[in-house]
Amino acid sequence: EVYLVESGGGLVQPGRSLRLSCAASGFTFDDYGMNWVRQAPGKGLEWVAGINWNSGITGYADSVKGRFSISRDNTKNLLYLQMNSLRAEDTALYYCAKNNNWGLHSQSAFDLWGQGTMVTVSS
């Protein structure tokens, strides 16, 4: 069975850090680019970051650039999101999403999503 499982969310104070993980199963992980997409409570979707198959290309939304870092470990089929200097506006459900190809570019689509992990930033 093909699936993604996110973990690492929780309640964190503003200014602190958190690392999210996404475990992939059922497909050849290092054949595909991966992404993080978030959804604030009751709001729409926002792409956060993406990474190509071999970590050679990464991209970030302006709202997180310089604070968040995406990485992957192809030997463990894991995707990560290191989140530093967290703000209240980072509060959201964070989804891990698989590309339908190897890259990070316009010809992609997100064809597999996890169920998300909730991050709440509050004092």
Add this chain to the structure above:
Amino acid sequence: QSVLTQPPSVSEAPGQRVTISCSGSSSNVGSNPVIWYQQLPGTAPKLLIYIYNQRPSGVSDRFSGSKSGTSASLAISGLQSEDEAVYFCAVWDDTLNGWVFGGGTKVTVL
């Protein structure tokens, strides 16, 4: 405020056809394939339409996408109660160098 503009909601009777618009600019919709996702209540988004208006296996052919200039549309024909969901458009933005989403459109089946 989203980079892509969608109507907040649309509604129609069962069996009818609805169209959801997605308006962008030359750096996104005008240049790149538009993707459509469906989010059923309480669940993760699901890919509906992708490049060249393809549908993943298992997605009904009642769903179709189109694009003209800097606007795209998702059409749902033969509307069914199971189609009640929020629909999001997404596209790569060449200026931002990343993905942008529309604000989402809630479809209600009357």
